[in-house]
Amino acid sequence: MTLLRIRNLSVDFATASGAFRAVDGVDQDVDTGEILAIVGESGSGKSVSMLAVMGLLPWTATITADEVTFDGHDLLNIDSRARRRIVGNDLAMIFQEPMSSLNPCFTVGWQIKEALRFHLGLNRRDRHARAVELFEQVGIPDPEKRLSAFPHQLSGGMNQRVMIAMAIACKPKLLIADEPTTALDVTIQAQILDLLASLREETGMGLVLITHDMGVVAETAERVSVQYAGQKVEEQPVGDLFDVPHHPYTAALLDALPERATERMLPTIPGVVPGQFDRPQGCLFSPRCKFADDRCRSTPPPALGAELGHARCFYPLNTDERIAS
Amino acid sequence: MLNYVLSRLLTFIPTFIGVTLISFSFIRALPGDPIVVMAGERGLTDERYAELSAQFGFDRPIYVQFWEYLTGVLQGDLGTSFVTKRPVWDEFFALFPATLELSVCAMIFAVVLGLPAGVIAAVNRGKLFDRALMSTALVGYSMPIFWWALLLIIVFSGNLGWTPVSGRISLMYYFPDATGFMLIDSLASGQKGAFASAVQHLLLPTIVLGTIPLAVIARQTRSAMLEVLGEDYIRTARAKGMSPGRINGVHALRNAMIPVITVIGLSVGTLLAGAILTETIFSWPGIGKWMVDSIFRRDYPVVQGGLLLIAVMVMVVNLTVDMLYGVINPKIRKR
Numbered sequence: 192m193t194l195l196r197i198r199n200l201s202v203d204f205a206t207a208s209g210a211f212r213a214v215d216g217v218d219q220d221v222d223t224g225e226i227l228a229i230v231g232e233s234g235s236g237k238s239v240s241m242l243a244v245m246g247l248l249p250w251t252a253t254i255t256a257d258e259v260t261f262d263g264h265d266l267l268n269i270d271s272r273a274r275r276r277i278v279g280n281d282l283a284m285i286f287q288e289p290m291s292s293l294n295p296c297f298t299v300g301w302q303i304k305e306a307l308r309f310h311l312g313l314n315r316r317d318r319h320a321r322a323v324e325l326f327e328q329v330g331i332p333d334p335e336k337r338l339s340a341f342p343h344q345l346s347g348g349m350n351q352r353v354m355i356a357m358a359i360a361c362k363p364k365l366l367i368a369d370e371p372t373t374a375l376d377v378t379i380q381a382q383i384l385d386l387l388a389s390l391r392e393e394t395g396m397g398l399v400l401i402t403h404d405m406g407v408v409a410e411t412a413e414r415v416s417v418q419y420a421g422q423k424v425e426e427q428p429v430g431d432l433f434d435v436p437h438h439p440y441t442a443a444l445l446d447a448l449p450e451r452a453t454e455r456m457l458p459t460i461p462g463v464v465p466g467q468f469d470r471p472q473g474c475l476f477s478p479r480c481k482f483a484d485d486r487c488r489s490t491p492p493p494a495l496g497a498e499l500g501h502a503r504c505f506y507p508l509n510t511d512e513r514i515a516s
Numbered sequence: 517m518l519n520y521v522l523s524r525l526l527t528f529i530p531t532f533i534g535v536t537l538i539s540f541s542f543i544r545a546l547p548g549d550p551i552v553v554m555a556g557e558r559g560l561t562d563e564r565y566a567e568l569s570a571q572f573g574f575d576r577p578i579y580v581q582f583w584e585y586l587t588g589v590l591q592g593d594l595g596t597s598f599v600t601k602r603p604v605w606d607e608f609f610a611l612f613p614a615t616l617e618l619s620v621c622a623m624i625f626a627v628v629l630g631l632p633a634g635v636i637a638a639v640n641r642g643k644l645f646d647r648a649l650m651s652t653a654l655v656g657y658s659m660p661i662f663w664w665a666l667l668l669i670i671v672f673s674g675n676l677g678w679t680p681v682s683g684r685i686s687l688m689y690y691f692p693d694a695t696g697f698m699l700i701d702s703l704a705s706g707q708k709g710a711f712a713s714a715v716q717h718l719l720l721p722t723i724v725l726g727t728i729p730l731a732v733i734a735r736q737t738r739s740a741m742l743e744v745l746g747e748d749y750i751r752t753a754r755a756k757g758m759s760p761g762r763i764n765g766v767h768a769l770r771n772a773m774i775p776v777i778t779v780i781g782l783s784v785g786t787l788l789a790g791a792i793l794t795e796t797i798f799s800w801p802g803i804g805k806w807m808v809d810s811i812f813r814r815d816y817p818v819v820q821g822g823l824l825l826i827a828v829m830v831m832v833v834n835l836t837v838d839m840l841y842g843v844i845n846p847k848i849r850k851r
């Protein structure tokens with residue numbers, strides 16, 4: 192069953208130097224209980240697209256879309272009061288920097304119980320019991336004591352566990368995790384990812400995992416959406432994506448993986464994601480694509496069909512005799 | 517925490533000696549001789565002058581005078597007023613409640629209006645309320661107290677006749693000053709209308725004295741809130757589905773309070789300085805007016821003792837503020 196359905200989502204920021212399109216016509220579906228990974232380099236609009244769904248963008252952002260529905264609610268035309276009943280409740284999100292994402296002035300217990308009070312209306316005793324239970328669930332040792340700690344008294348990994356406990360406090364149907372491990376040590380990263388995957392098993396919630404780490408994708412995700420410069424350029428089940436990538440950008444990302452490197456030097460994709468002032472006319476990837484020709488540089492390619500991973504490319508790879516365009 | 521307080525108290529000692537020295541020299545640096553001022557127009561014979569001079573100890577070297585003053589102060593003796601012959605200490609505490617009452621009211625006025633105004637301005641950044649408030653605050657901040665007081669007196673006392681021009685209470689009422697705080701005493705006296713009269717008398721001086729702190733607090737609250745509202749933990753609170761009222765009033769304000777409390781603490785100094793002028797304008801019988809009168813009379817013990825006490829109060833307030841930081845944001849306690 193489709194839990195989150197996004198059609199043609201665009202986000203424009205009003206900046207001092209004019210409008211800037213950070214998300215450009217993105218389609219996305221997340222099913223109940225599934226793990227979708229969104230990957231792409233920095234600045235490809237991964238965070239912004241999910242913040243738009245959550246309604247957490249600053250007022251400088253203009254959101255347009257044909258459809259954004261979550262669990263039967265139209266998030267596009269919802270008033271803020273009704274949205275607040277969904278966000279933090281059925282739809283939760285955790286962020287990259289666990290340290291700065293928790294309020295330094297309040298204990299972590301206070302911060303987790305707050306959500307329990309507002310969304311579930313639990314009384315003081317039940318809130319405490321549930322908070323202890325949640326801390327146990329996310330693997331925080333000695334929960335009774337930890338509840339009265341302030342964020343600065345805990346490590347980054349512990350704080351991310353607190354964030355996760357807070358996010359799953361009201362048993363959400365969908366959890367969006369925006370690079371939940373980027374700021375953490377490598378060993379802690381694996382633990383947090385395992386925790387998220389096992390919570391998904393236990394609770395049956397859907398999980399959107401934003402990352403720029405293909406290794407994380409390979410281990411955790413079921414379906415992968417590749418984003419580039421605000422556009423979704425390809426989407427496939429994880430196995431197919433790694434075996435038969437259709438978009439040259441996906442292929443380049445995979446080539447850059449250490450274990451796939453054939454030469455001694457790690458191949459990186461030359462160039463950077465286009466910003467506000469150097470957005471190309473045609474295909475956004477054309478300045479960095481080794482297959483680019485004049486058509487690519489002058490005309491934006493449309494998204495192809497599902498059998499070609501919705502790739503936004505005139506010359507998709509691995510087409511096995513099928514004709515692309 | 518205790519160690520911290522003690523170490524802070526230790527740093528008081530040099531400050532204290534410095535303030536003693538400054539207050540001692542300040543009044544002596546002014547031209548004019550207290551004995552001549554006291555004698556008035558009748559003048560003095562040379563013998564009488566020498567006699568008085570010896571009585572006040574002016575014939576001895578200045579450093580001896582300072583040393584005596586300092587040792588006296590350390591034993592809690594601030595000396596005796598040249599004019600009234602009463603101990604400075606007694607005079608101070610007789611008049612201080614009036615100043616404290618006025619200052620506290622002015623501070624409450626400034627905080628109660630300034631804090632919400634700053635929060636609302638920050639939340640509605642760039643909108644009409646924000647711009648209006650910030651321009652008003654700028655005007656309030658740069659308004660000369662004297663001119664502002666006169667303007668208010670002309671409008672509210674002169675044209676409208678709503679408020680009295682001077683004093684703490686109407687002469688119609690009389691009762692012993694049990695606490696020295698007119699609001700409390702008038703209420704305790706049970707006399708009808710006494711409290712209302714006390715409030716009326718307090719109104720204009722409070723507004724005059726509170727205006728600059730109000731402007732400062734509103735601006736500081738606004739800028740602190742703007743900074744805090746961009747923090748990640750505010751996004752987390754919104755992601756939890758908390759209401760804007762709760763986010764601004766609880767999650768953000770608590771963090772924004774640190775710089776705001778700092779300026780509130782610093783305003784206490786400004787407030788006491790402003791009290792001197794305000795009390796003079798409104799004939800408010802507090803230490804401000806007492807100090808000004810004493811400066812004109814060259815009443816050395818009163819001026820130096822008064823300055824010292826004011827400085828000590830400011831120091832104590834600043835220490836309290838420093839300790840409040842740790843209470844509000846526990847991260848700061850951990851230095």
Ligand SMILES: Nc1ncnc2c1ncn2[C@@H]1O[C@H](COP(=O)(O)OP(=O)(O)OP(=O)(O)O)[C@@H](O)[C@H]1O
Pocket residue numbers: 204206211213231232233234235236237238239240249251403466
């Ligand atoms: N508030 C904002 N105002 C203007 N531009 C913004 C704002 N937030 C994000 N952007 C821009 O939108 C683009 C997409 O940003 P986004 O944070 O979604 O990237 P991302 O894919 O999440 O990258 P990262 O891996 O760095 O998190 C970036 O170019 C960024 O500069």
Ligand code: SF4
Pocket residue numbers: 438439440474475476477478480481482483484487488492503504505506507
């Ligand atoms: S459309 Fe052209 S430039 Fe763009 S990715 Fe495909 S081949 Fe490369």
Ligand SMILES: [Mg+2]
Pocket residue numbers: 237238239369370
């Ligand atoms: Mg991001």
